[in-house]
Amino acid sequence: MTRLGERSYKPNLLVLTSYPLADPKHGGQIRGAQLVEHYSSLGWNAHNIAYVDYESPEQLGPNDKIFSDKKFHGLFEGIEVPYVNDLALSEYVGCDSVFLDFCSSLPMRIDIIHVEQPWLWALAERYRADVNGDCILVYGGQNIEAKLKIEVLSSLTDGHYSYLYDRVYTAIDALEKRAVGSADIVAGVSRSDIADMSAWNSRAQFVSAANGVRSFPVDARHLSLWQQKLAATPFLLYAASAHPPNFTGFNEIFGGSLACFPPNTRFVIVGSVCPHVEREASVGPYRTVNQSRLRLFQQVSDDDLAALKSLAVGFLLPVSYGGGTNLKTAEALYVGKPVIGTPAALRGFDDWVGFPSVSVGYNPSEIHKAIRQVFANPPVSEITEDKRDSLTWANCFTGLLQAVKGRMDGKSNGNLG
Amino acid sequence: MAIWVDVTTSLSWERPPVGIVRTELECARHLTIKGVHGSREHLCYYDREAGVFRRLSDTQNRKIDNMLLGRYGHRSDRPLDQFLKVHSLPRKDTRRGPLKKLNRKLRYCLDGVEGGHLKGWGWQAGNFGFPVEVLIDIEGKVIARTTADKFREDLQSQKIGNGTCGFEIPLSDIFARLDDSCGGSANISLKPRFGKPVRVGELIYSPEAFDFIRSPAPEQGPMVRLANGDTYITAGLDWDSKDFGQIYSLKARHGFRVIGFCYDMIPFYLPHLCVGDVAAYFAKHFTELSWCADGVVCISQASKNDFLGFVKDSGCRLPELDVVRLGSSIQPRKSREHAISRNVVRVLQDRFILYVSTIERRKSHETLYRAYVTLLEAGITDLPRLVFVGMKGWGVDDFLRDIDLDPRSKKYISILTDVDDGELDLLYRNCLFTVFPSLYEGWGLPIAESLTYAKYCIASNRASIPEIAPRVLSGIDPWDINAWAREIYSLSHDPTKLASLEEDIRQSFRPDTWSQFGEDVLDFCSRVAQRIE
Numbered sequence: 036m037t038r039l040g041e042r043s044y045k046p047n048l049l050v051l052t053s054y055p056l057a058d059p060k061h062g063g064q065i066r067g068a069q070l071v072e073h074y075s076s077l078g079w080n081a082h083n084i085a086y087v088d089y090e091s092p093e094q095l096g097p098n099d100k101i102f103s104d105k106k107f108h109g110l111f112e113g114i115e116v117p118y119v120n121d122l123a124l125s126e127y128v129g130c131d132s133v134f135l136d137f138c139s140s141l142p143m144r145i146d147i148i149h150v151e152q153p154w155l156w157a158l159a160e161r162y163r164a165d166v167n168g169d170c171i172l173v174y175g176g177q178n179i180e181a182k183l184k185i186e187v188l189s190s191l192t193d194g195h196y197s198y199l200y201d202r203v204y205t206a207i208d209a210l211e212k213r214a215v216g217s218a219d220i221v222a223g224v225s226r227s228d229i230a231d232m233s234a235w236n237s238r239a240q241f242v243s244a245a246n247g248v249r250s251f252p253v254d255a256r257h258l259s260l261w262q263q264k265l266a267a268t269p270f271l272l273y274a275a276s277a278h279p280p281n282f283t284g285f286n287e288i289f290g291g292s293l294a295c296f297p298p299n300t301r302f303v304i305v306g307s308v309c310p311h312v313e314r315e316a317s318v319g320p321y322r323t324v325n326q327s328r329l330r331l332f333q334q335v336s337d338d339d340l341a342a343l344k345s346l347a348v349g350f351l352l353p354v355s356y357g358g359g360t361n362l363k364t365a366e367a368l369y370v371g372k373p374v375i376g377t378p379a380a381l382r383g384f385d386d387w388v389g390f391p392s393v394s395v396g397y398n399p400s401e402i403h404k405a406i407r408q409v410f411a412n413p414p415v416s417e418i419t420e421d422k423r424d425s426l427t428w429a430n431c432f433t434g435l436l437q438a439v440k441g442r443m444d445g446k447s448n449g450n451l452g
Numbered sequence: 453m454a455i456w457v458d459v460t461t462s463l464s465w466e467r468p469p470v471g472i473v474r475t476e477l478e479c480a481r482h483l484t485i486k487g488v489h490g491s492r493e494h495l496c497y498y499d500r501e502a503g504v505f506r507r508l509s510d511t512q513n514r515k516i517d518n519m520l521l522g523r524y525g526h527r528s529d530r531p532l533d534q535f536l537k538v539h540s541l542p543r544k545d546t547r548r549g550p551l552k553k554l555n556r557k558l559r560y561c562l563d564g565v566e567g568g569h570l571k572g573w574g575w576q577a578g579n580f581g582f583p584v585e586v587l588i589d590i591e592g593k594v595i596a597r598t599t600a601d602k603f604r605e606d607l608q609s610q611k612i613g614n615g616t617c618g619f620e621i622p623l624s625d626i627f628a629r630l631d632d633s634c635g636g637s638a639n640i641s642l643k644p645r646f647g648k649p650v651r652v653g654e655l656i657y658s659p660e661a662f663d664f665i666r667s668p669a670p671e672q673g674p675m676v677r678l679a680n681g682d683t684y685i686t687a688g689l690d691w692d693s694k695d696f697g698q699i700y701s702l703k704a705r706h707g708f709r710v711i712g713f714c715y716d717m718i719p720f721y722l723p724h725l726c727v728g729d730v731a732a733y734f735a736k737h738f739t740e741l742s743w744c745a746d747g748v749v750c751i752s753q754a755s756k757n758d759f760l761g762f763v764k765d766s767g768c769r770l771p772e773l774d775v776v777r778l779g780s781s782i783q784p785r786k787s788r789e790h791a792i793s794r795n796v797v798r799v800l801q802d803r804f805i806l807y808v809s810t811i812e813r814r815k816s817h818e819t820l821y822r823a824y825v826t827l828l829e830a831g832i833t834d835l836p837r838l839v840f841v842g843m844k845g846w847g848v849d850d851f852l853r854d855i856d857l858d859p860r861s862k863k864y865i866s867i868l869t870d871v872d873d874g875e876l877d878l879l880y881r882n883c884l885f886t887v888f889p890s891l892y893e894g895w896g897l898p899i900a901e902s903l904t905y906a907k908y909c910i911a912s913n914r915a916s917i918p919e920i921a922p923r924v925l926s927g928i929d930p931w932d933i934n935a936w937a938r939e940i941y942s943l944s945h946d947p948t949k950l951a952s953l954e955e956d957i958r959q960s961f962r963p964d965t966w967s968q969f970g971e972d973v974l975d976f977c978s979r980v981a982q983r984i985e
Binding site for chain 1: 696697700701704720723731732733735736739740742743744764765766767768769
């Protein structure tokens, strides 16, 4: 076994997440899996441990842990509150028993811990304090979580827990500032997020690590299958998970109406967001129009999605709120076809908005107009190959990998004396 | 490049036409020309099941021609057999001559009228392969014929030949050759292959039978493909009969232009005044119309404003819009021997005021009922009869029950349904004035009709109504019952004031004509075509 300081030493890196990466489906999982993959591409031993809600139906990795402790699960300050289980997890991992269990499951000494989101930060911080003082800590901020949590609660609970909003915000804000304050490297997904976190009194090195895309080849068989299924109907595509910003506010974004879609076109939606969109679109005076324009496919494979992206006229991203950058936005931009999105969807892609094929709709009227335009007169894309390639995970993680490698190399050189 | 006028709604209409059906018919009258065979060219209808346009069949053409002449299929409350009887003559052996015994006896039966056909059977033994001919004649002149060669299981089971000796003649074929101004009878004869016609019965009819006969069973006309550059005009009850999504696809394939109509957006903006929750249904209709149509004719500025609001909110495409006023003339039918209905006669004997409209919540007949009760409770009893002319619509069961049971107003209010144009003409001419307290309208055709007769109309001040005759009429809020009561009392007790208002109408109001409507629609079609080119 090579040791730190020896020239052939392979660093050990751990990525900590609150969702499993064994079968990545949603944006966070894809991002986490890409982090492990790209850290591994440096020749390092990169692993993942996830702390997963016991109610999650997802496939677990070999080192993943279940979060089910009733003293914490589903509770905030002892009160049952929905949508704050991640905050409850952050309390749980502060327990001694949890930390001891964590340490005992580590296969070796960890040189770098990369924590996605602040929920598991306590584990990394304590590992550096109690086990390995040289451990490099990287905080991966996907969002400004405190603000996002309040937006989720207010959009999904009808203000029922509004009396807790201040306390929830304070608790999460404190977690984020603690992570940013004690990290060696902070990775943000957008310039805006990095600017916000930089103001939190940290000596960390801030780097950009936007959400990227995977290039997925189109399989001819799947292409043919979807051509038949959709019968050459022109459509706009939206692929999304059931994360609340992906569907709450759907009616506000469209003014309740999908009548802007010509009769022979469709809005194709794939992913776990489907039942939520169907529910949102089925209310109000335009519900019959909406239902006539929607085609919903809840479960699709990567091959299906690649085929759909290839067949789509363009992409429509009705994301209602949220910071960070949107994985689906990056994927849509990468295809090079027209993209229509809300300001929230295109957050972090400001340098793309100037292209004719990229439209931001600030209100229903603008969204409607952009949709009509894209079907009547599709804009020609002026996006270059280089610009598209900047969206790949490899390019997006360049700065992060360089920063982490730089720190690691500095530690190694120091040990070499 | 032809102009095609869709008459889908008229083809299935059996009553005196309401405004929309009338508008569709006037489009047919003014926007098409008669061909060499007498029928109008470029009339079509939409076969929704097949998703195609069709020309009219001969029967359908005749129906439209009749409707344009003011003759409508009229479902009387009395069954057809009150007006049409089949009388079989006593049977006798008609064989003559030395070969009498060699001639086979003619057997027959006149079954009567069923499903719009005269039915029966006729058979002569020994004449297999030569069916008996059936002749209908008037004084020896044959007006319809057929052969008794239809298979019927009942005849086979009764061993009447091999069962292939039944016959059916469409009544429409017989009545097409009869004079509808009077009743009469037609002879029914059977003619064997070798032999003279034998009179076996007669068809006895009265003029009312024509109303039944003119509502033929639907039959399909041949498919027609509209060409690139053609204009397709549709002005009927399109939310029931059309699939504009389908028509959009046809248009994309063949390149014709579409001109649609917007009468009003009431079901979308005021669904509570309609049957059931219809907003979503009509949102779909107007969405597909907006995408499909190159131009939409709105019948008032109010409707146009509503349509623009809908397009803005919904996000659908905005077609070219124009406001075209509907004509307001009523065409009385030519006189007939049958009497004006008893109910109308009774009304004509009184002083009365008239409200012509479907009886439904939106039309606010209750305003008038309450105004009358207000006057009656104030001790004012010398009021004219209040006459409602119109079909019963939605949401008025309780209201009609009130009218029927309320002892105060019961004797003042009459309701007339199934009033034809001739009777309506008489009612307008003889009323004191008309009333129209509707809560919302796309136009308000009965108000214009009233002014055409120089009859003043106490009208609502809502929606499109003020557009009809702004210099002549002042509107009243339909929910201001006291104002309605005051105005009804004033005009029914002050003949000088009423006469002055009527003179204002004669001086200031120029009735809109259907010919002007036709010109305006044609002009709009041209402008739309130029814009596209």
